[in-house]
Amino acid sequence: MLSASVLEIRHLRTLQALRDSGSLVRAAQLLNLTQSALSHQVKLLEERYGAPLFERKSVPPQFSAVGSRLLQLADAVLPQVEAAERDVARLLQGQGGQLRIAVECHTCFDWLMPAMDAFRARWPEVELDIVSGFHADPVGLLHQGRADVAIVSEVDAGDAAAVDHHPLFAFEIRALLAHGHALLAKAWLAAGDFADQTLITYPVPDDMLDLVRQVLEPAGVRPARRTTELTVAMLQLVASGRGVAALPLWAVQGYLDRGYVAARPIGPQGLRGELHAACLPQVSARPWLQDFVAVTRETSFVTLKGVELL
Known part of the structure; x- marks a missing residue:
């Protein structure tokens, strides 16, 4: 006869987070836990079932047969739990x-x-x-x-x-440059590197541009400017050597992967x-x-x- 289950809702959420995020580090961040707390949860389950839940050295995690079965349970149970909680909220506070x-x-x-x-x-x-x-x-x-x-x-x-x-x-903002640009010789760009460039931005106030507000303005650097409403137009101008830009890394990762433009960090720690x-x-x-x-x-x-x- 099986002993009482140690499974809790948080364990099921942990398994889903591991799969969806692709690593222990990112899963811990997704769940707002420390990595040690997350590892403790996993260890507890593995000790209970006497088997590993996933391959530690694989990225993303490769779930074992035991881990896959528990993940199936999580996918079946958690949507019902969340739906019930939303229904309760509707009953208490109206729809x-x-x-x-x-x-x-x-x-x-x-x-x-x-x-x-x-x-x-x-x-x-x-x-x-x-x-x-x-x-x-x-x-x-x-x-x-x-x-x-x-x-x-x-x-x-x-x-x-x-x-x-x-x-x-939070996210990193990278400087975008045309291939062959002289600034690509640098590992990262400082405020002064933008002084003789044409900075291409959206047509918004300077206090809404992280590069200007956090980097250029404190250093007293005021490069020539050009604006465009469209991200794709900005990238086209950069690619053709008409100027440089600064955009969130997640917004331009696809263009970087295809080699359309090149990028460099802004500052030794990056611009956030x-x-x-x-x-x-x-x-x-x-x-x-x-x-x-x-x-x-x-x-x-x-x-x-x-x-x-x-």
Whole structure:
């Protein structure tokens, strides 16, 4: 007769995270655990069943027969658990609602659309919409009642009391250059390297450009500028030697893999950007908003290369 099961919901989530993220390190980040805590969970299960759950040296993890069977259980059980929790939230707080999303970054749509698709499947009764146009002050739309969530790159201390900021993820911003560019001889670029270049950006205020705000402005560097609305146009200009640009690595990884342009880190530690979901406190209290943040974090972490959860 089998002894009492040691399996818990958290163990099943751990197995899914290992598969979806591809490594112990990333799975721990996805679950907001330390790597040692995650390893302890795995060790507990392996001791209980007397067999390894996956091959330690393989990346991504190759699950054993035992691990695969438990993963099948996780895939069957966890969707039912999550659906039941959403049903309970609907019973307690009512159904329906509207989620209007405003963005301040041109590349946000690359990851926002998959996240919205995943959220829509979980909360079909919530009306999803993107506030049309680019907005230099998306948080202002929250106060005006024109948006429910604003995707922002900075947490404004002045808004801290009136606006909730839910951290999403961090990412590296790389300098993009044409093949054969002289700056490719450097391992990383400093502010002064941009001084005699033409910097191609989106047509937005400088305080919304991480490269300008974090690197160039503090160093007093003001390169020549050129703007374009489209990411693909920016990359085409870079590829043809008309200037340099700086974009999130996840947004241009496909172009780098195909050799369309080249890239270099900005600064010895790299240039880091962040994204947060801002909303008013009364919106934060809605269960579907909390799920939107969770789904967005998980979807982006699994699908975008090189992002780190905040």
